[in-house]
Amino acid sequence: MSPKLARAPLPPADAIREATGAAGAGAHAVSVAALTNAVGFAALMAADYRAMQDLGLPLSIGISLTIVASVVVLPALLVVLRRAGLGSMGSGPRGQL
DSSP: OOHHHHSOOOOHHHHHHHHHHHHHHHHHHHHHHHHHHHHHHHGGGGOSSHHHHHHHHHHHHHHHHHHHIIIIIHHHHHHHHHHTTSOOTTOSTTSOO
16 A cells, blocks of 8 residues: 555545645646637637537537546546445556546
8 A cells, every 4th residue: 555545534624635636737738628629629610510519519518528527527426426435445447446
């Protein structure tokens, strides 16, 4: 076990600050990649071919909803599951949730 995991638990406010700081770079990278995809798919709406135009908006909305789910909803869901006792360290296949 790494020394980082072996230390005493932090108060919730400190734990949230530490977790968001550690995940911030990853969330930023994922957000930028998703934004790039959404803008690229939105550009399809300017195409001359009607089928391509019809794909632009739904694909952009889908990418946008996916990034919201992965950056906002998923972390919140993991916290709720852990508090409900449905998810704890050591329950996953690699010893993590």
